[in-house]
Amino acid sequence: MRERAIFTDEETAFAQEVRDFVRANLDPDVRRRVICAQPVSLEEKRVWHATLARQGWAAPHWPVEWGGTGWSPAKNYLFVETLAEEGAPELSPFGLQLLAPVLIRYGTEEQKRTYLPKILSGEHRWCQGFSEPGAGSDLASLKTRAVLDGDEWIINGQKMWTTVAHAADMMFCLVRTDPVAPKPQMGISMLIVDMKATSGVDVRPIMLLNGERTTNEVYFDNARVPAGNLVGEVNKGWNYTRVVLGNERLNIARVGLCKRQLRHLKDMVRQGGHVGGGLERLRQKIAAVELDLMGVEALSLRMLGRYQLGEAPGFEANFLKLKGAELQQRLTRLLVEARGPAALRLGADGAHSCLLKSHFDTRVVTIYGGSSEVQRNIVAKGMLGLGRQTATSGKGLSA
């Protein structure tokens, strides 16, 4: 029995194939910008999505009948990490990674036929309406109401932090359908909203300090969607949420992204781009991050190995989310330190964009996808049994 994935020659060759594909097919300027943490437009991401879709690689992890590849978990793992390592722009996860697995498992035939092909091709852009002003870490306390009126759901309430809602065709959201359920988790349903065709949906920008509009507030004022837009069963939305949030656990530490950032950092220092900090101190810190990254990769591969033996990802996933997020922040911070005070400049700084800005953007990774505090709570209670009698599953409860 092999608890730690060690890649076969064929798998290693496959990773090389993916690498070559990125280098041959991705616009070099887009690749450069991804590596330097400079903005890539939604349109450029759509082009890359189409490139992957033509190759049959837009959603390798899906079942073959819906356009997946049937690859082994090891190949899926390598594919995601290699793309990131090579500087491919990340495809929007909302349709491909988050909603699709739920639809495939719980959706109606019609829903699958309607939505999956357009998610696969990139024709439809999706957003995820989970969080609300009062429901962040405590997602189950969400208040947006949906009431069935004939053959339509009427939605009222407010979503918050809805990334790319302003450019989305579709939203999948959580709504309260039973306000008096014995537990708040039991009164939640998942609905699909057509963002373009539904009246009573108002999208307002939330500006972040990075000066970019990536996320939004979404107001529902008697917005009506067809009854058929319910995903799965009524009041079972929380179960599906666990599928959404439990998704992509194998790649949760983002090892490929970290490797790319580490390489970029080393390149910058080697090419003399460092100004701040003594070189020797910088070397020590870079070595320390690299060491930590090795540990995270080892744990990721152990999780993958167990998964191949049929074991679902457990609390390792929480450890990996915690540690992976911390590594990303340390790496962007080291870029800032290496660049010294020049990193403070807004706008162009020679070949670099504002490095402090990209470090600031990375602060979000310990906040979303289940904050670091929430991850620790889950491990404390679920794995270590602290502060409660029964253990629960290791999945994050927060969008």
Add this chain to the structure above:
Amino acid sequence: MTDMQDDVRRMLAEGIGRLLEREYRFDQREAMRRAVAAGQGLEASVMWPHLEELGIFALAADEDGAQAPATLGHLSVVAEAMGRSLAIEPVVPALLGARLAALCGIGGVLADGQRSVAAPSLLYGSDSGFLAQAEDGGWRLSGHEDLWLGGNDAQIVLVQAADARGTLRLFAVAVDHPGVTVSPFQLFDGRGAADVALDGVVVRDAALVAEGDVLAAAIERIALEAGLLHACDAIGAMRAANTLTLEQLQTRQQFGRPIGAFQALQHRMVEMSLVFELADALVEQAVAASCHGANPAAWRLACGALVRTALSARQVAEETVQMHGGMGLTEEYPAAHCFARLTSFELLYPAEEWTERFSRLAPLEAAA
């Protein structure tokens, strides 16, 4: 400190406090940040004329009081208030420019409504980026230094330039003098700055402000005061960040209670308060020790204050954003702006670099 100077300081603090309350709420501050983004300068500032009225720049430029022990203490009150309100206006750079002029005995000349900004090498105690060549009845200056805080609003730049033998002289050069290039930009924290280049700038002897012992003493002292006033700014920003974060812990409800009910957050808020108090106490002590000028004891304390403030600033900045959750990243809420301001400080005064300077002042061989 005498009672009278205590009174002056209290009145200054109250005057500035009232001014900031009236003219510098967060939305007003944001208007100024957007003005700088749009390439505007102090002409857009509502607060600046009031600060002039309060007399703080005149105080800094006062030649007679240049050696007065109370001055640095008074200025530290101003700097902290600027940090607390995350002021965009280049108050600390203008104070330091005036202060350097006063220490060199030309405060009166420059105070006359002229904003002078000192070169970064003077403020951070690093090597000068400028060379001076004697010419008939004057000097030819060349070189450049990057990232002058407030340089975008400077009218006069104060540069230290070395001649062929490495002797330093201080020159005051008007920014509209032929050959002077000021390239303005904005920092992530919203403040304006500039790179300054002198390309064979020919100035008359009158532009030579100081040399010899007077300059050496002024250079030593301005770096010390710059470090401390910037630290005071960071102390103010930390105070603001801690106040905001505490408020967030008390008011933000999740899981049916304020998030401040969770011990995991309580302990971190305690740490934030603790590292703030350490920095605040050290800075206060260092300011007091530096009032009579730069000496080894003052420098030792100042290095300690800078290192502690840099470390505390980073911790407070990161925790502030984290404990605010998504709100900590938004433009409309001050938390992220505190992060940006505090990060500026600790990148301009890297803890490790100043630890090294400290260790040179407190070598192993010497008894503690």
